[in-house]
Amino acid sequence: MEKLAETQYPIHGLLRRRWSPRAFSSRPVEPDKLRSLWEAARWAPSSYNEQPWSFIVATKDDEAEYARLLSCLVEGNIQWAQHAPVLMVSVARLSFEEDGKPNRHAFHDVGQAVSNLIVQATALGLVVHQMAGIFPDKIRELYGIPEGYEAVAGIALGYPGDPEILPERLRQRELAPRSRKPIRDFVFAGRWGRPSPIVTGDGS
Amino acid sequence: MEKLAETQYPIHGLLRRRWSPRAFSSRPVEPDKLRSLWEAARWAPSSYNEQPWSFIVATKDDEAEYARLLSCLVEGNIQWAQHAPVLMVSVARLSFEEDGKPNRHAFHDVGQAVSNLIVQATALGLVVHQMAGIFPDKIRELYGIPEGYEAVAGIALGYPGDPEILPERLRQRELAPRSRKPIRDFVFAGRWGRPSPIVTGDGS
Secondary structure, eight states, X not given: OOOOOOOSSOOOHHHHHOOOOSOBOSOOOOHHHHHHHHHHHHTOXXXXXXXXXXXXXXXXXXXXXXXXXXXXBOHHHHHHHTTOSEEEEEEEEOBOTTTOOBOTTHHHHHHHHHHHHHHHHHHTTOEEEEESOBOHHHHHXXXXXXXXXXXXXXXXXXXXXXXXXXXXXXXXXXXXXXOOOOGGGTEESSSTTOBOXXXXXXXX | OOOOOOOSSOOOHHHHHOOOOSOBOSOOOOHXXXXXXXXXXXXXXXXXXXXXXXXXXXXXTSHHHHHHHHTTBOHHHHHHXXXXXXXXXXXXXXXXXXXXXXXXXXXXXXXXXHHHHHHHHHHTTOEEEEXXXXXXXXHHHHHTOOTTEEEEEEEEEESBOOGGGSOHXXXXXXXXXXXXXXXXXXXXXXXXXXXXXXXXXXXX
């Protein structure tokens, strides 16, 4: 199932095709492809090239590890994410390695690494659904995450599946149209809230 | 000038080509292309589809506005960013619109929107350099950014330029090899710090 973004201006197909489905195929993800995903994340930009991202990963090949990672998600996510062949949690290092000062962009840069991972996933025919609904404290305890690091988000990943496998309520969300704010609501010039003339048509 | 990532595993050309140069051409960026950049940002994923990102933009077409945005960067960035035809600052909304609760992923999701913008920029032959070195309080004051929002990062954008225009110290950095941690240092399984067998070769 595809769900192309209905764009007002043209964007690259990899960005247009990306979306966050909840229906995953049971088909396993090839280890070669997983390595390419992390390689993509690896080359993301970061403040002072700190690379504050880490990932904890579990695949269905290892039932016990998979169950452990699944248990770190809130119930509403377990419901559908339990069918994804690959689960991950992203983790941020909150201070700079060099001087221990707080890294204001730790979460920001983890987000950029995951974005790269998603572009690569899309290029390989995979789909990704990120989850805010995780238990960071439980993850810290279960995996021994040290002070100064923090679990950021869950990531479910695999090949796209049939929406029919989803419970009714989630199937409806899967099939609903995608929506976003118009650009003029978030691109400003000169003053907060004043749309840039480039997006209102006054700037040619 | 290209500076391809030296990858251990294959990644998509758009990710491999992306880097953060400091040398920009004086060639202006076409408004059509800028609109596509924001459209790309628009379709990024976000927690609860909150879309917590905004951008303040200035181009060299408007000298006064450009100078104002440039003044929000630290001196070390002004030195090279002053030649970029387009400057932006990303801004995060820190709480959810619906219920006012803190959005733990506000910076994370702004990062993902900017990542999308960068992929689109790369596809259009543009280069982007993000900057942590900005003055968030000055930006708040100059642009009237309300409480509950926060300036996140500076963004310099344009066509690639000749490294020869850079001062010696920056030219050396421009030409230096790119580096990243190996994947086994940030992809773990079972326990924090234990590399996944998929990346050590034990998981085929």
